[in-house]
Amino acid sequence: MTQLGSGQLLTAEDYRHLARDLVAPDVWDFIEGGAEEERTLAANLRAFDRIRLRPRVLADVSAVDTSVELFGTRFATPLGVAPTAYHRLVDSDGEVATARGAGAAGALFVVGMFASRTLEDIAEVSTSELWLQLYWLRRRDVMAALIRRAEQGGYGALMLTVDVPRMGRRWRDMRNGFAVGGDVAAVNIDPAVMASSHHRDAGRSALAQHAAQQFDATVTWADLAWVRAQSRLPLVLKGILTAEDAALAVEHGADAVVVSNHGGRQLDGAVASLDVLAEVVDAIGGACPVLFDGGVRRGADALAALALGARMCLLGRPPLWGLAARGADGVEGVLRTTTEELAHAMALAGRPALGALDRSAVHMSTIAGGA
Ligand SMILES: Cc1cc2nc3c(=O)[nH]c(=O)nc-3n(C[C@H](O)[C@H](O)[C@H](O)COP(=O)(O)O)c2cc1C
Numbered sequence: 001m002t003q004l005g006s007g008q009l010l011t012a013e014d015y016r017h018l019a020r021d022l023v024a025p026d027v028w029d030f031i032e033g034g035a036e037e038e039r040t041l042a043a044n045l046r047a048f049d050r051i052r053l054r055p056r057v058l059a060d061v062s063a064v065d066t067s068v069e070l071f072g073t074r075f076a077t078p079l080g081v082a083p084t085a086y087h088r089l090v091d092s093d094g095e096v097a098t099a100r101g102a103g104a105a106g107a108l109f110v111v112g113m114f115a116s117r118t119l120e121d122i123a124e125v126s127t128s129e130l131w132l133q134l135y136w137l138r139r140r141d142v143m144a145a146l147i148r149r150a151e152q153g154g155y156g157a158l159m160l161t162v163d164v165p166r167m168g169r170r171w172r173d174m175r176n177g178f179a180v181g182g183d184v185a186a187v188n189i190d191p192a193v194m195a196s197s198h199h200r201d202a203g204r205s206a207l208a209q210h211a212a213q214q215f216d217a218t219v220t221w222a223d224l225a226w227v228r229a230q231s232r233l234p235l236v237l238k239g240i241l242t243a244e245d246a247a248l249a250v251e252h253g254a255d256a257v258v259v260s261n262h263g264g265r266q267l268d269g270a271v272a273s274l275d276v277l278a279e280v281v282d283a284i285g286g287a288c289p290v291l292f293d294g295g296v297r298r299g300a301d302a303l304a305a306l307a308l309g310a311r312m313c314l315l316g317r318p319p320l321w322g323l324a325a326r327g328a329d330g331v332e333g334v335l336r337t338t339t340e341e342l343a344h345a346m347a348l349a350g351r352p353a354l355g356a357l358d359r360s361a362v363h364m365s366t367i368a369g370g371a
């Protein structure tokens with residue numbers, strides 16, 4: 001694996017620079033872009049720049065343990081791969097390569113409903129835990145079939161994305177007339193359901209048109225019971241940003257929530273994920289684990305989110321940079337280098353285990369709304 005010593009791929013940002021030159025401009029815009037003016041996308045990153053840590057000293061940090069447990073499974077790292085669509089856009093092996101890389105790093109990989117490799121092919125190579133992400137489709141039969149396949153394939157949980165009743169207005173994709181085509185497809189979904197998603201049309205995003213036709217915007221909290229009834233797998237709700245919805249998630253029996261604004265790709269102007277993490281953690285009140293995504297790029301970012309109460313941090317764009325730059329080795333490299341940064345930050349912060357990490361590690365005046 002290319003690592004320290006090459007002097008080149010030291011950080012996730014290094015993989016980003018490499019990836020940028022290897023990926024077609026419209027695919028790059030799809031990956032990097034956010035909704036509208038990309039204010040929330042920028043806010044996710046800036047929120048981490050404000051954070052200042054409170055290191056403790058003389059704490060015996062000779063051994064640092066980054067492992068974490070979730071639903072009875074222990075992971076070597078609290079960093080996981082967030083669900084993202086169509087990995088074959090950047091690597092011919094697609095999600096199979098991502099699964100190899102995540103597995104080599106001991107990381108969770110949340111496979112997207114719009115994966116470009118079959119759930120079965122991905123499961124076959126995986127050496128770590130896989131979860132399946134779902135959107136609410138109008139076609140409940142298609143959702144039900146996917147859930148059954150996930151159970152049969154040994155997937156460990158279902159992650160229901162609740163922040164896409166319709167797709168955000170992603171100006172870059174609209175201007176590019178972005179469409180997924182050629183030999184890249186959402187192979188786990190019935191081709192009839194996908195029929196509208198391949199037409200290139202200047203000024204419009206084919207993905208947004210597809211979502212408008214196939215995603216179900218009528219769903220409410222009451223509909224969670226339907227998903228529950230399909231499976232005994234833990235149910236994780238992705239896209240919670242408020243104390244109100246956190247309380248409703250607990251009331252409706254969510255097994256975990258993900259604090260997320262979809263990487264700034266949905267409501268532009270929505271709060272930065274990091275700025276509401278403490279609020280959501282407090283509202284959940286220990287009833288279930290809280291996961292986090294949005295803007296995690298460095299080990300110290302993960303340290304801050306974990307200190308504020310996240311059990312695990314998911315990375316969306318960085319694994320795609322790794323995948324585009326170096327395939328499975330790149331995914332592993334991004335996860336490992338960021339985990340090494342986290343371990344380093346834990347040692348220098350005097351918190352050698354994640355169990356001993358709490359809000360006292362963060363200078364609260366650097367958190368929006370913090371006391
Ligand atoms: C290219 C791309 C595709 C995505 N596709 C999905 C998806 O299919 N389902 C989903 O729940 N989230 C999707 N997301 C959102 C990610 O799961 C995650 O919330 C977000 O990327 C986290 O922010 P980060 O990229 O700053 O780490 C996507 C994000 C990107 C960048």
Ligand SMILES: O=C(O)C(=O)c1ccccc1
Pocket residue numbers: 085114207262265
């Ligand atoms: O969720 C997303 O952000 C996303 O880009 C996407 C694209 C196609 C299908 C599903 C999601």
